[in-house]
Amino acid sequence: TQSSHRLLNYSDALISIIATVMILPVAHTKVEDNESVQTLLTTKIAVYLMTFLIVTVAWAAHIRLFQVIVRIDDCLALLNLACMMLITFLPYTFSLMATFPENILGILLFCGCVMVIGVIQSIIVLYAFSHPYLLNQQIQSLESRSFYKSHILKVIMRVPLVCFFASVTSLIFFQLVHDTVFNTSVPGPVEESPEVELFYSFLPNEPLSKERVEAFSDGVYAIVATLLILDICEDNVPDPTLVKQHFGGSLVAALKAYGPEYLAYFGSFATVGLLWFAHHSLFLHVTRTTRFMGLLNTFSLAFVGGLPLAYQLTHEFPPNSRNELEAIQISCVIIFFAGIFQLAIFVVALYRQQETLHPYVRYNGQEHIFMLAKLALYPCVALVTFFLTCILSRFSASIFHLMEITVPFAFILLRLLVRLLLSILRYI
Amino acid sequence: TQSSHRLLNYSDALISIIATVMILPVAHTKVEDNESVQTLLTTKIAVYLMTFLIVTVAWAAHIRLFQVIVRIDDCLALLNLACMMLITFLPYTFSLMATFPENILGILLFCGCVMVIGVIQSIIVLYAFSHPYLLNQQIQSLESRSFYKSHILKVIMRVPLVCFFASVTSLIFFQLVHDTVFNTSVPGPVEESPEVELFYSFLPNEPLSKERVEAFSDGVYAIVATLLILDICEDNVPDPTLVKQHFGGSLVAALKAYGPEYLAYFGSFATVGLLWFAHHSLFLHVTRTTRFMGLLNTFSLAFVGGLPLAYQLTHEFPPNSRNELEAIQISCVIIFFAGIFQLAIFVVALYRQQETLHPYVRYNGQEHIFMLAKLALYPCVALVTFFLTCILSRFSASIFHLMEITVPFAFILLRLLVRLLLSILRYI
Ligand SMILES: [K+]
Ligand SMILES: [K+]
Ligand SMILES: [K+]
Numbered sequence: 001t002q003s004s005h006r007l008l009n010y011s012d013a014l015i016s017i018i019a020t021v022m023i024l025p026v027a028h029t030k031v032e033d034n035e036s037v038q039t040l041l042t043t044k045i046a047v048y049l050m051t052f053l054i055v056t057v058a059w060a061a062h063i064r065l066f067q068v069i070v071r072i073d074d075c076l077a078l079l080n081l082a083c084m085m086l087i088t089f090l091p092y093t094f095s096l097m098a099t100f101p102e103n104i105l106g107i108l109l110f111c112g113c114v115m116v117i118g119v120i121q122s123i124i125v126l127y128a129f130s131h132p133y134l135l136n137q138q139i140q141s142l143e144s145r146s147f148y149k150s151h152i153l154k155v156i157m158r159v160p161l162v163c164f165f166a167s168v169t170s171l172i173f174f175q176l177v178h179d180t181v182f183n184t185s186v187p188g189p190v191e192e193s194p195e196v197e198l199f200y201s202f203l204p205n206e207p208l209s210k211e212r213v214e215a216f217s218d219g220v221y222a223i224v225a226t227l228l229i230l231d232i233c234e235d236n237v238p239d240p241t242l243v244k245q246h247f248g249g250s251l252v253a254a255l256k257a258y259g260p261e262y263l264a265y266f267g268s269f270a271t272v273g274l275l276w277f278a279h280h281s282l283f284l285h286v287t288r289t290t291r292f293m294g295l296l297n298t299f300s301l302a303f304v305g306g307l308p309l310a311y312q313l314t315h316e317f318p319p320n321s322r323n324e325l326e327a328i329q330i331s332c333v334i335i336f337f338a339g340i341f342q343l344a345i346f347v348v349a350l351y352r353q354q355e356t357l358h359p360y361v362r363y364n365g366q367e368h369i370f371m372l373a374k375l376a377l378y379p380c381v382a383l384v385t386f387f388l389t390c391i392l393s394r395f396s397a398s399i400f401h402l403m404e405i406t407v408p409f410a411f412i413l414l415r416l417l418v419r420l421l422l423s424i425l426r427y428i
Numbered sequence: 429t430q431s432s433h434r435l436l437n438y439s440d441a442l443i444s445i446i447a448t449v450m451i452l453p454v455a456h457t458k459v460e461d462n463e464s465v466q467t468l469l470t471t472k473i474a475v476y477l478m479t480f481l482i483v484t485v486a487w488a489a490h491i492r493l494f495q496v497i498v499r500i501d502d503c504l505a506l507l508n509l510a511c512m513m514l515i516t517f518l519p520y521t522f523s524l525m526a527t528f529p530e531n532i533l534g535i536l537l538f539c540g541c542v543m544v545i546g547v548i549q550s551i552i553v554l555y556a557f558s559h560p561y562l563l564n565q566q567i568q569s570l571e572s573r574s575f576y577k578s579h580i581l582k583v584i585m586r587v588p589l590v591c592f593f594a595s596v597t598s599l600i601f602f603q604l605v606h607d608t609v610f611n612t613s614v615p616g617p618v619e620e621s622p623e624v625e626l627f628y629s630f631l632p633n634e635p636l637s638k639e640r641v642e643a644f645s646d647g648v649y650a651i652v653a654t655l656l657i658l659d660i661c662e663d664n665v666p667d668p669t670l671v672k673q674h675f676g677g678s679l680v681a682a683l684k685a686y687g688p689e690y691l692a693y694f695g696s697f698a699t700v701g702l703l704w705f706a707h708h709s710l711f712l713h714v715t716r717t718t719r720f721m722g723l724l725n726t727f728s729l730a731f732v733g734g735l736p737l738a739y740q741l742t743h744e745f746p747p748n749s750r751n752e753l754e755a756i757q758i759s760c761v762i763i764f765f766a767g768i769f770q771l772a773i774f775v776v777a778l779y780r781q782q783e784t785l786h787p788y789v790r791y792n793g794q795e796h797i798f799m800l801a802k803l804a805l806y807p808c809v810a811l812v813t814f815f816l817t818c819i820l821s822r823f824s825a826s827i828f829h830l831m832e833i834t835v836p837f838a839f840i841l842l843r844l845l846v847r848l849l850l851s852i853l854r855y856i
């Protein structure tokens with residue numbers, strides 16, 4: 001048997017790529033100058049957010065499964081790979097379902113995907129329970145192990161069974177399907193087994209593996225940070241013949257045409273990198289991650305995924321146009337929400353600070369104010385920038401780019417700034 | 429101060445994305461039926477291999493740096509982010525340099541990028557040495573610490589200085605540049621400090637952080653495995669109006685047109701996933717990774733990056749055409765080399781098995797044969813398939829797809845197959 005560390009790391013890498021896959025169609029949408037930004041992208045953004053959520057749900061299910069199964073062998077590793085491949089089909093089948101809502105095939109493919117994932121995970125559970133040395137120590141020593149096994153199987157097969165009935169019913173009554181699928185309530189509380197810290201309890205305070213939250217988040221931050229350089233590497237290497245024709249052989253002139261792309265990437269990488277930095281600072285002091293904290297993290301990451309497009313748009317439009325102002329304001333809103341959900345994780349952790357936080361950042365800890373400052377910096381700056389651009393819309397571009405440039409320095413000098421602020425507050 | 433674990437994980441995620449970024453232009457090349465596969469893609473493949481190598485060199489430098497610096501603080505984290513952004517520019521500037529070899533701008537941009545990376549890493553070193561609690565325990569206790577510091581700075585600035593002189597000289601004599609850049613020999617052995625296990629010794633047996641090799645490899649395997657589903661998600665969701673026009677509203681018919689893409693993805697994910705599985709099995713039993721093993725790993729990963737395109741091509745051409753045969757043979761060659769370099773890592777580790785391998789897989793260990801079998805499976809199968817397709821070229825597609833389907837089962841049943849084989853051999 002083997003430690004599951006590497007398998008989980010690979011799974012998190014895969015899942016983070018799949019969670020963010022639907023940003024690409026969004027980022028690659030050509031936006032004309034005379035079209036409103038919102039209308040063109042709304043469907044694609046909705047698909048992105050939905051697939052991000054769906055993949056995150058699959059990821060959370062994966063975490064729960066591998067908190068029960070703590071050692072793996074070759075067979076489990078291969079079963080997991082099969083499970084991963086099915087997970088990679090989720091965004092595509094969902095996208096088909098969303099693009100062809102009146103066609104049964106989309107629903108069947110998506111539900112079929114979910115069902116096969118459920119079947120594979122059930123096989124994994126059955127295999128693991130028939131080789132109990134693979135399981136969590138607590139569960140191994142359980143007397144009612146088979147009871148726990150059926151409990152887990154029930155939980156795993158819940159969503160796939162809903163999908164199964166949805167598919168079957170859709171073959172008969174299409175309208176009924178829509179109602180069934182979209183009105184299925186969140187599973188209620190489950191019979192509790194007091195001996196075991198239930199990993200399948202669905203309580204908000206259920207522990208979530210901190211290592212996996214970090215690995216998944218790192219994956220998403222890395223992918224989003226580099227999204228635009230991927231496009232630059234692929235599309236913005238000028239064709240030599242075109243350079244000769246249009247720019248008289250001057251490479252500098254040809255590259256100048258890509259100025260907006262470079263600036264968008266620079267801003268995008270800097271912002272995402274600093275948001276990662278805030279996330280990293282927070283999780284250094286988090287000792288335990290609960291499911292609610294994981295949920296807030298998911299929301300934060302979903303907004304982070306919107307940043308590349310937002311930055312692209314801020315550089316795409318003519319100066320002082322309405323679209324440019326909208327793009328800047330959208331960027332501010334996205335940055336605000338990405339940061340505010342990170343701050344929310346900290347606030348939620350403070351409520352149970354004995355369990356979830358390191359003493360330094362608890363309510364009276366020496367690093368408490370500093371951590372608050374780090375997490376509040378981006379939301380505050382985004383809020384201020386948003387209102388400034390509302391008032392002084394003519395200088396919105398300058399204000400926004402000024403913010404981009406000063407925030408990194410604010411992070412570097414954060415300690416000084418916080419002490420300054422505290423001194424001022426004490427003086428007043 | 430903080431553990432560097434999360435920072436290094438994020439850096440490995442970023443670097444693995446950047447190392448593989450130039451696969452995208454290769455995979456997205458439209459190949460006409462009447463053009464030979466090789467000629468069209470050669471330059472792009474060369475650019476991919478070169479950028480993969482360059483980014484891997486930067487990654488190795490990063491590893492060495494953070495084997496010396498074992499704890500980080502906020503300032504180092506931010507400096508590292510800046511270093512990362514510069515690393516993300518390497519493929520693009522190299523691509524410009526390769527596409528416009530007669531233009532000085534390409535060389536200047538690439539060399540400038542390398543120089544700034546060197547400067548940032550030097551700042552990191554200077555910062556770390558002025559806060560010695562951040563350093564490796566061994567180095568902290570060194571008496572000649574400032575000597576070691578200048579040693580490290582010399583190593584870090586070596587390549588950037590070469591680039592500096594290359595840029596300066598290129599502004600004068602262009603031909604001289606080509607010779608200087610391409611003939612710079614690998615740095616020779618360095619004065620050894622017997623007290624410290626030199627992380628900057630450049631000896632082939634220099635230890636390489638196993639955790640980082642795994643993290644980087646996981647990143648590459650994950651990206652390559654999902655490369656084609658990214659394209660499917662972005663390009664293969666049919667437009668509803670087109671479906672009505674061309675397929676009379678039948679979604680099934682529209683999706684059938686994408687059959688080749690789906691098959692290519694399935695084969696690509698399965699093969700890359702199983703190669704990851706072999707890699708994972710190997711590294712479970714590796715206790716120490718040397719630089720030479722890391723180099724072999726890099727070669728294996730570089731070939732893995734070619735698999736998506738290879739699989740795409742096998743499904744793109746008309747049945748029994750010359751191009752299809754070539755595509756299948758190229759796929760076999762790529763799989764062979766990806767697997768043989770993994771096997772080479774194991775063989776090289778066997779030479780120093782006391783230090784590098786777990787007892788189970790050493791020469792007389794109980795898992796030895798089994799590990800050999802796992803690592804030799806893909807190379808052998810690829811070799812056999814290659815020769816079979818040479819002989820029976822009419823059935824090449826069937827043979828290749830048969831191989832794709834049977835190898836996963838071979839992995840699952842590997843123990844049985846190995847025992848069967850050994851029994852047969854003993855009988856003879
Ligand atoms: K990744
Ligand atoms: K765009
Ligand atoms: K990672």
Ligand SMILES: [K+]
Nearest residue numbers: 017223227658
């Ligand atoms: K990506």
Ligand SMILES: [K+]
Nearest residue numbers: 455456457740
């Ligand atoms: K192609």
Ligand SMILES: [K+]
Nearest residue numbers: 013643646647
């Ligand atoms: K990883």
Ligand SMILES: [K+]
Nearest residue numbers: 230445651655
């Ligand atoms: K990618």
